[in-house]
Every structure is written in C-alpha cells, then in structure tokens.
Amino acid sequence: MKLDHIDTPAALIDIARMQKNIARMQGRMNALGVAFRPHVKTTKCIDVVRAQIAAGARGITVSTLKEAEAFFAAGVNDILYAVSIVPAKLPRALALRRQGCDLKLAVDNPTAAAAVAAFGDQHGETFEVWIEVDTDGHRSGITPEQHTLLEVGRILHDNGVNVGGVMTHAGSSYELHTPQALAALAEQERAGCVRAAQRLRDAGIPCPAVSVGSTPTALAVGQLEGVTEVRAGVYVFFDLVMHNVGVCALEDIALSVLATVIGHQADKGWAILDAGWMAMSRDRGTSRQSHDFGYGQPCLLNGTPLAGYVVSGANQEHGILSLTSSSASGDEGGHADDIAQRFPIGMKLRILPNHACATGAQFPEYHAVSPEGNSVEWRRFQGW
Amino acid sequence: MKLDHIDTPAALIDIARMQKNIARMQGRMNALGVAFRPHVKTTKCIDVVRAQIAAGARGITVSTLKEAEAFFAAGVNDILYAVSIVPAKLPRALALRRQGCDLKLAVDNPTAAAAVAAFGDQHGETFEVWIEVDTDGHRSGITPEQHTLLEVGRILHDNGVNVGGVMTHAGSSYELHTPQALAALAEQERAGCVRAAQRLRDAGIPCPAVSVGSTPTALAVGQLEGVTEVRAGVYVFFDLVMHNVGVCALEDIALSVLATVIGHQADKGWAILDAGWMAMSRDRGTSRQSHDFGYGQPCLLNGTPLAGYVVSGANQEHGILSLTSSSASGDEGGHADDIAQRFPIGMKLRILPNHACATGAQFPEYHAVSPEGNSVEWRRFQGW
Numbered sequence: 001m002k003l004d005h006i007d008t009p010a011a012l013i014d015i016a017r018m019q020k021n022i023a024r025m026q027g028r029m030n031a032l033g034v035a036f037r038p039h040v041k042t043t044k045c046i047d048v049v050r051a052q053i054a055a056g057a058r059g060i061t062v063s064t065l066k067e068a069e070a071f072f073a074a075g076v077n078d079i080l081y082a083v084s085i086v087p088a089k090l091p092r093a094l095a096l097r098r099q100g101c102d103l104k105l106a107v108d109n110p111t112a113a114a115a116v117a118a119f120g121d122q123h124g125e126t127f128e129v130w131i132e133v134d135t136d137g138h139r140s141g142i143t144p145e146q147h148t149l150l151e152v153g154r155i156l157h158d159n160g161v162n163v164g165g166v167m168t169h170a171g172s173s174y175e176l177h178t179p180q181a182l183a184a185l186a187e188q189e190r191a192g193c194v195r196a197a198q199r200l201r202d203a204g205i206p207c208p209a210v211s212v213g214s215t216p217t218a219l220a221v222g223q224l225e226g227v228t229e230v231r232a233g234v235y236v237f238f239d240l241v242m243h244n245v246g247v248c249a250l251e252d253i254a255l256s257v258l259a260t261v262i263g264h265q266a267d268k269g270w271a272i273l274d275a276g277w278m279a280m281s282r283d284r285g286t287s288r289q290s291h292d293f294g295y296g297q298p299c300l301l302n303g304t305p306l307a308g309y310v311v312s313g314a315n316q317e318h319g320i321l322s323l324t325s326s327s328a329s330g331d332e333g334g335h336a337d338d339i340a341q342r343f344p345i346g347m348k349l350r351i352l353p354n355h356a357c358a359t360g361a362q363f364p365e366y367h368a369v370s371p372e373g374n375s376v377e378w379r380r381f382q383g384w
Numbered sequence: 385m386k387l388d389h390i391d392t393p394a395a396l397i398d399i400a401r402m403q404k405n406i407a408r409m410q411g412r413m414n415a416l417g418v419a420f421r422p423h424v425k426t427t428k429c430i431d432v433v434r435a436q437i438a439a440g441a442r443g444i445t446v447s448t449l450k451e452a453e454a455f456f457a458a459g460v461n462d463i464l465y466a467v468s469i470v471p472a473k474l475p476r477a478l479a480l481r482r483q484g485c486d487l488k489l490a491v492d493n494p495t496a497a498a499a500v501a502a503f504g505d506q507h508g509e510t511f512e513v514w515i516e517v518d519t520d521g522h523r524s525g526i527t528p529e530q531h532t533l534l535e536v537g538r539i540l541h542d543n544g545v546n547v548g549g550v551m552t553h554a555g556s557s558y559e560l561h562t563p564q565a566l567a568a569l570a571e572q573e574r575a576g577c578v579r580a581a582q583r584l585r586d587a588g589i590p591c592p593a594v595s596v597g598s599t600p601t602a603l604a605v606g607q608l609e610g611v612t613e614v615r616a617g618v619y620v621f622f623d624l625v626m627h628n629v630g631v632c633a634l635e636d637i638a639l640s641v642l643a644t645v646i647g648h649q650a651d652k653g654w655a656i657l658d659a660g661w662m663a664m665s666r667d668r669g670t671s672r673q674s675h676d677f678g679y680g681q682p683c684l685l686n687g688t689p690l691a692g693y694v695v696s697g698a699n700q701e702h703g704i705l706s707l708t709s710s711s712a713s714g715d716e717g718g719h720a721d722d723i724a725q726r727f728p729i730g731m732k733l734r735i736l737p738n739h740a741c742a743t744g745a746q747f748p749e750y751h752a753v754s755p756e757g758n759s760v761e762w763r764r765f766q767g768w
Contacts, residue, residue, distance in 0.1 A: 007449075007472070009768055041700055063662075063701040065391075083658065083701050084646045086730050088391070108647050111729040139702055140647045140656050171699065262468045263492050263524045272524050274467065278447075279768075282666035282742055315555065316425055316741055317447040317467050318523055345495040346470050357700055358666055361746070364767040382766060383748040384393060384663075 001367070001375050003301060004348070008260040009279035011363040012350060013378065014303065016371045017254035018236060019051065025218065025235045026055045032224045037061050037080060037211065039233030042357045045366060046074040047378040048236060059102075061231045064384050065092045072101045080104045080211070082167060082231070084132060084140060087115040094125055104164050108132040108141050113152045117159035129161050130209060131200070133168040135192030136185065141168060144196040153205040165209025166200065168193040169231070173216035177246050177290060182220035189217050194226035219247045237356035240297060244289035250297065250305050255360060256350035257296065258367070259319065264340040269328065271343040273311065273319035275351055280314060281358035295319060296351035303350060311351055319351070385751070385759050387685060388732070392644040393663035395747040396734060397762065398687065400755045401638035402620060403435065409602065409619045410439045416608045421445050421464060421595065423617030426741045429750060430458040431762040432620060443486075445615045448768050449476045456485045464488045464595070466551060466615070468516060468524060471499040478509055488548050492516040492525050497536045501543035513545050514593060515584070517552040519576030520569065525552060528580040537589040549593025550584065552577040553615070557600035561630050561674060566604035573601050578610035603631045621740035624681060628673035634681065634689050639744060640734035641680065642751070643703065648724040653712065655727040657695070657703035659735055664698060665742035679703060680735035687734060695735055703735070 003012075029036040038052045041063040049060060049071065059078030062068045068079050069092070077100070085093065085105045096103045107113045107129055120127045131152055134141030142149045156163050170189035176182050193212050200207040212224070213231035215238075224230070237255040238248040259275035277295065286293040295311040298321055308327035313320035321343060322328070343349075353359035360366070360380065367375040387396075413420040422436045425447040433444060433455065443462030446452045452463050453476070461484070469477065469489045480487045491497045491513055504511045515536055518525030526533045540547050554573035560566050577596050584591040596608070597615035599622075608614070621639040622632040643659035661679065670677040679695040682705055692711035697704035705727060706712070727733075737743035744750070744764060751759040 007476075007768060084656070086644050086646050086658070088644065088730065092391075109729060112647070115729075134649075137652075139699055139704075140649065260470050260472065262470050263496075265518075265524065268521075272468070274470070277667075277742065278745060282668070282739075283661075284666070284668070315523055320523075345493060345499075346472065355666075358661065361662060362766075382746075384391060 003258065003369065003373055003375065006258055006367055006375060008258050008348065009275040010258040011360060011366045012256050012258050012375070013237070013366045013368040014254045014256070015368050017252060018048065021236055021238060021252060021254060022052055022055045025232060026057065028219065029230055030056065032221070034224050034227055035229040037229050037231045038236065039063070039231050040067055040071060042233040042236060043360060043380060044070070045378050045380040046071065047368065049076065052236065058229070061233070065089060066381070066384050068096055068101070068103060070381055072096060072099070078102045080106070080130065080167070082106050082169070084108045085112055085116060087119065090116065090119045093127070094119070094123055097125055097127070104128045104130055106130050106132045106167060107152060110148065110151055110155055113155040117155060117161050120161060121159065127161050128164040129156050130165045130167045130211065131163070131196070133166050133193050133196040135168045135189045136170045136172045138170065138172040144192045144199065149196055149199060150203050153200045153203065157205045163200070163205055163207060165207055165211060165228070166193055166196045167209070167211040170212070170214050170217050173214045174241065174245060176216065177244060179220060179246065182216050182246070183222060186217035186221035190221065190224055190227055197226070215242060216245050216247050234356050237360070239356040240293045240352055240354045241285040241289065244286055244291055250352065253352045255356045256299065256352050257359065259349050259351055261343045261345055261347045261349070263345070266340050269322050269339050271321040271339050273321055273349070274317060275319045276317045277314040278316050279362055280311065280319065280351065280353055281355065281362050283355040283358035285354045293354060296353050299350045299352060301348055301350060305352070387642065387753065387757055387759065390642055390751055390759060392642050392732065393659040394642040395744060395750045396640050396642050396759070397621070397750045397752040398638045398640070399752050401636060402432070405620055405622060405636060405638060406436055406439045409616060410441065412603065413614055414440065416605070418608050418611055419613040421613050421615045422620065423447070423615050424451055424455060426617040426620060427744060427764060429762050429764040430455065431752065433460065436620065442613070445617070449473060450765070450768050452480055452485070452487060454765055456480060456483070462486045464490070464514065464551070466490050466553070468492045469496055469500060471503065474500065474503045477511070478503070478507055481509055481511070488512045488514055490514050490516045490551060491536060494532065494535055494539055497539040501539060501545050504545060505543065511545050512548040513540050514549045514551045514595065515547070515580070517550050517577050517580040519552045519573045520554045520556045522554065522556040528576045528583065533580055533583060534587050537584045537587065541589045547584070547589055547591060549591055549595060549612070550577055550580045551593070551595040554598050554601050557598045558625065558629060560600065561628060563604060563630065566600050566630070567606060570601035570605035574605065574608055574611055581610070599626060600629050600631050618740050621744070623740040624677045624736055624738045625669040625673065628670055628675055634736065637736045639740045640683065640736050641743065643733050643735055645727045645729055645731045645733070647729065650724050653706050653723050655705040655723050657705055657733070658701060659703045660701045661698040662700050663746055664695065664703065664735065664737055665739065665746050667739040667742035669738045677738060680737050683734045683736060685732055685734060689736070
C-alpha cells in the first residue's frame with residue numbers, strides 16, 4: 001500500500017533506516033568481539049526481530065513473559081527474561097521450559113533465588129538464572145561488591161539451579177549527552193559486571209555469561225574485555241530522546257507517526273492533527289533534555305524534518321502543530337495565519353516520536369515502508 | 385477468578401465504584417433534564433458501555449472511527465464522532481451509514497464542511513454533521529461569534545447535509561480545581577454553545593442538538609437551559625487528575641493497576657514493582673496540579689490508599705514505590721530499610737492511575753472485580 005492510502009494515525013517503520021540501524025549495532029558488536037542479544041520490548045514485532053537475527057543477533061532479551069511466549073511461538077529459542085522473577089510467575093516460566101524454550105530467568109534478591117530453587121526442585125526442572133547486577137544505581141540489581149551477590153549465587157548454585165551468568169543495564173545513560181560521559185559510563189557498566197562475575201567465580205560459582213548494555217553505552221563503549229554479550233533495544237528505531245543523548249541523527253529515526261491535518265486555530269498559529277497522545281504516547285522524555293521536542297518533530301511525508309515546528313500539545317486524539325517558541329519569536333517565524341496555508345486540511349505529515357518504545361506500544365500494527373514508498377503491515381502485540 | 389490469581393500487571397475495574405460513578409452522572413443529567421451521551425474513548429469496552437446505556441445513556445460519543453465501528457458492531461446505533469472529519473475518512477463513515485449506523489460527524493471549518501457535502505452528493509448519502517464550537521480556547525472549534533460559524537452552517541445546509549446540531553467541549557476544565565471556577569466555566573460552555581445554536585437558527589439553519597460537556601463541567605454545572613445533551617468520559621472511572629480537580633474522592637476511582645513487588649533497593653527506600661510506565665502509561669497529568677502523584681497512588685489489595693507512599697519513578701516494566709518526599713523527611717517517614725519488610729517480594733498492590741484514559745489504553749483487557757472479589761475479563765480494543 002502507498003503512504004497516501006494509509007488511514008491516520010498510523011505507525012510507520014522506514015525499513016531502510018531500520019536496516020541501517022541494525023547493521024550499525026551488529027557491526028559494532030562484531031568488531032568488539034561479543035554476541036548481541038537485542039531487547040525486543042521496543043518493537044514486540046516478529047518481523048523486526050527476524051531482521052535482527054538475520055543480521056547476526058544471538059538470542060533475544062524480553063521484559064515480559066508474554067514477549068517470551070510470543071517470540072518462542074514464532075521460533076526464537078534463546079530468550080533472557082531480564083526482569084527479576086517473582087514466585088507467581090514461575091508456572092508460566094516452567095511451561096515455556098517444558099515446551100523446549102531455552103528461557104533464562106533473572107533475580108536480584110535471595111527471596112526470588114530461593115523461590116526459583118524450591119519451585120524447580122518441586123517440579124524437577126533445572127532453571128537457568130542470571131543474576132542482575134547494579135552498575136549505576138539506576139534501578140534494580142545487586143552492586144558488585146555487595147555480600148548479597150554471593151548469597152544469591154550460593155542459594156542458586158547449592159540448590160540445583162544453573163547460574164547462567166550476570167547481567168546489568170546502565171539505564172542512567174539516557175540522562176547523559178556527551179561522548180565522554182557515555183564512554184565513562186559504558187566502562188563503569190563493563191567493569192562492574194565483569195567484577196561481579198569474577199567474585200562469583202572466585203567463590204566457586206560458575207558464571208559463563210557476562211551481559212551488559214543499553215543503546216547509548218553499547219554505541220559508546222571502547223572495549224568489552226570480559227564481556228560475552230551486549231543487549232540493547234531502542235537502537236533499532238532510535239528516537240528523539242536518543243538524538244538528544246547524541247547517538248543518532250534525526251535522519252536515523254526509523255519510527256514515525258503518520259498524521260493528517262484536521263483543522264486550524266489560525267489566530268494561535270495552530271494546525272490541529274489527528275495524532276494526539278493516544279498515537280504519540282504521553283512520553284515527554286525530551287522535556288528534561290537539551291532540546292524539548294514537545295510531543296514530536298513534524299516532518300514532510302518524504303521524511304524531511306520541518307525545522308522550527310513542533311507538536312506542542314496533545315489531547316487524546318488531537319495534536320497541536322505550531323512553531324517552536326524560539327521560531328515564533330524569531331525571524332523565521334512568519335505570520336500566524338500562514339499556518340492554514342502551509343498545512344492545509346487533509347495534508348499528511350510524519351511525526352518523529354520522543355520515545356520509540358512508548359509510541360510503538362500505542363499501535364496494534366506497524367506499516368513498514370520500503371524505499372519505493374510501498375508499505376506492508378507488521379503486527380505487534382500488547383499486554384502481559 | 386480471585387484477585388490473588390490474576391497475573392500482574394493487570395488493569396482492574398472495581399464494578400461497585402464504576403456503577404456508583406455511572407449512577408451519579410446519570411442522576412445529575414436526569415435532574416438537569418438533559419440527555420447524556422457518554423464518551424467511550426475512556427474505556428473502549430462494550431461491557432462498560434452497556435452499563436452506561438442500562439443506566440439511561442442515550443447514544444455514545446467516539447473519538448475514532450474504529451470506536452464507531454466496534455460499538456456499532458456491538459449494537460450501539462446512535463454515535464457522534466466528535467473529531468473534525470477529513471476527506472480521507474469519509475469512505476469509512478459512509479460504510480457505517482450504509483450499514484444503518486446513525487453516525488453523526490463533526491466539522492469546525494469550511495473545507496471539511498464542503499468535503500462532506502461533495503462526498504455525500506457524489507454517493508447519494510445525506511450525512512448528519514454537528515458543528516464544533518470553541519467555548520474556552522482550549523483546542524479546536526469555531527467561536528460562537530465568528531463569521532465562520534454561519535459560513536460552515538450554510539455550506540452544509542445549502543448542499544444537502546443535515547445540520548444536526550452544535551457541540552463543544554470545555555477541556556480547559558481539567559486545569560481548574562475550585563467549585564466556583566468549574567461552575568463559571570460550565571456556564572461559559574453552556575452559554576457559548578447555546579449562543580452558537582441561536583445564531584445558526586437565526587440564520588435559518590436548523591440546529592436541533594446543543595451538546596456540551598467534560599467530566600468536571602458536567603459535575604459542576606448549575607443549570608443547562610438551551611442544552612439538549614451532555615457528554616463526558618472519564619467520570620466512569622475517575623482518576624487522580626480528576627481527584628485534584630476536585631470532582632471525586634480517591635475512594636471513587638474505579639480503575640487501578642494490580643502490581644507485584646519484585647525487588648528492593650533498601651538503602652534508597654525503594655520497593656520495585658512490575659508495573660512500570662508500560663502499565664501505568666507515561667501520563668504525568670498530576671505533575672502540574674496541587675498534589676503530584678508521581679506515576680500513581682499505591683493502595684492495599686482491598687483498595688485502601690497507602691498514605692505517604694507514591695510510585696515515584698517508572699521504567700518500561702519497573703515501577704519504583706517509595707515514600708513521598710514530604711513523608712520521607714517528616715515524622716511518618718520511618719527507616720529506609722523498613723521498605724523490604726513492609727512490602728515483601730511477591731506482595732500485590734493496586735495502583736490508582738493519574739489518567740484513566742491513558743492507563744486503560746495500555747491493556748488489552750480489564751479484570752472487572754465484583755464486591756465479593758471475583759473477577760471477569762472485559763475486553764477493550766486498541767488502534768484506529
């Protein structure tokens with residue numbers, strides 16, 4: 001289908017940009033000599049993941065058991081569920097293992113470790129568990145020097161659980177914006193995770209995998225000694241937050257929302273779009289960054305960004321397109337009533353999102369667009 | 385199913401609270417002598433809408449053609465699509481009319497009005513169109529005194545389109561928080577919409593329906609002379625934004641997210657939940673209000689709010705539960721390491737959301753919970 005015929009709002013994937021992003025990340029990982037395990041929470045789409053695997057990815061990372069179930073059903077076997085498991089979720093994990101899925105669980109506390117061991121013992125299943133390490137104080141995990149690290153390792157190892165490795169995610173990288181700061185955090189992430197693995201091994205606990213990653217640190221890291229694999233998710237599409245972090249150009253962003261101009265408030269300099277926050281998501285991640293993109297960066301249908309314009313406001317099904325405040329007061333501003341002439345009723349635009357993971361989640365399907373402008377539907381799933 | 389057995393995160397509807405909210409709104413509308421047309425964009429759920437209709441609602445309001453199609457297929461006939469139509473969407477609107485749906489369209493500009501007239505003429509279909517009126521400068525619509533109002537009315541009326549009425553939505557009511565200010569805006573909304581209808585009628589253009597509404601103005605308005613119907617959506621669930629606006633108690637909020645404690649960072653005073661922004665949505669609507677509820681208000685499983693605690697941060701599948709900053713520094717603070725004892729791994733909580741429309745949209749289904757604690761699944765749909 002041609003872009004002109006797609007009902008709006010719609011989520012578009014620029015296939016050429018996506019393939020370029022995949023090749024860039026996989027090429028870096030190949031050069032660094034580590035395996036790459038993409039995080040599929042960004043897309044929840046088997047077509048995208050097939051492209052990542054075709055480029056060389058080994059296994060996937062998931063953030064929900066539904067992702068694990070859906071991707072296993074689609075033929076992916078090596079799956080890391082990278083959120084600390086709780087007892088009530090073990091039956092679903094067991095069911096996947098019993099079907100032959102090479103599912104690896106994660107824990108970051110003794111209670112969860114003991115629960116996995118007891119449940120495995122009860123059901124005669126040898127679970128594989130990775131221990132989550134905290135290398136930047138950002139969220140969850142055990143810090144490398146904490147006593148709890150060895151305690152958790154022992155609970156698992158001494159009770160018949162296969163300790164598969166350690167994993168960390170330096171999510172605070174999203175708050176940085178210089179190559180130097182990113183490289184320093186990437187080294188901190190690497191060193192902390194390798195140190196945790198070493199402590200486990202020194203205590204006689206096996207720790208084959210050492211898994212690190214976030215999109216910014218994966219693209220900034222200089223060397224990965226001691227690391228066996230990297231995980232990253234949003235790189236496959238990139239977004240405006242990643243642009244502000246400094247790891248992609250606007251022209252690399254592969255996800256956009258196709259929208260139509262449905263009205264104007266000329267005296268306010270507004271064009272009204274049929275893409276509100278239900279389409280863009282409520283993510284305002286760029287509001288804390290150097291460049292606030294509002295609810296998104298408008299572009300022409302061919303992908304060219306409309307400099308000086310922004311989606312400045314959003315209701316559920318209405319977006320407000322206007323000049324940025326600096327453009328409105330500056331020379332490039334023009335007259336307010338130009339808005340209706342420049343953006344007539346029915347005109348279609350593409351809006352780059354703040355956060356690809358959040359925007360994609362608003363849609364039941366993507367329209368994947370070829371360089372020739374033809375599109376096919378790629379389903380994505382929702383829920384847990 | 386009992387609450388204990390529902391996989392987390394999950395969206396719960398407290399049926400008793402929902403029915404109380406429905407009865408409250410419908411009772412007000414009955415007392416004011418107007419019809420009530422609920423906005424179903426909040427729930428996108430036929431089970432909820434059946435309860436609204438059973439209580440006396442006449443017709444529904446939708447924000448997308450997909451809602452119109454889904455609710456018409458489920459047996460609802462009288463549907464107002466309250467977003468200004470664009471030419472590319474007319475074929476889907478025509479298909480609904482041809483199937484017997486009493487679909488009413490909305491326009492707020494001459495281009496759209498002319499497009500509907502021309503398309504109707506071309507296909508031999510008499511569309512019904514309502515003119516959107518702007519009574520508070522909040523978003524779209526034509527102000528009551530604008531010349532464009534009569535221009536649009538004439539384009540429609542003179543070209544065989546059935547002008548069904550005028551409609552307005554004082555969405556700026558969400559920014560208020562006193563009964564006086566809400567009542568004043570409600571009167572402004574009423575008077576502006578009635579004035580627009582009068583101007584059309586004075587010009588010889590029929591205008592049977594005069595439709596106003598938003599949840600806060602509908603609950604604050606003193607009299608509705610000249611108005612034929614009211615529309616409101618979020619009242620059916622309410623949420624923390626509405627609580628801050630002052631139109632509901634915490635105990636009225638019928639939507640919550642069931643979550644499980646999956647870890648701790650005791651030194652930071654954090655319990656980690658498996659409800660992050662993918663479950664709560666990225667909506668931070670209370671951040672601009674008198675009480676900032678972070679990503680949500682945690683409650684016990686029985687619905688009792690946990691005073692002094694808040695979901696203070698969120699990643700995609702991780703929420704951070706902590707003391708509010710005022711509680712952490714005050715007497716009720718307690719010790720940071722109490723967090724793991726008070727909220728042990730596996731404990732389930734219910735989180736009240738900032739914005740019910742945004743949070744509901746993150747889930748493919750609700751779990752509707754009876755006063756006895758049993759739940760049934762109510763599907764909701766996604767997309768456009």
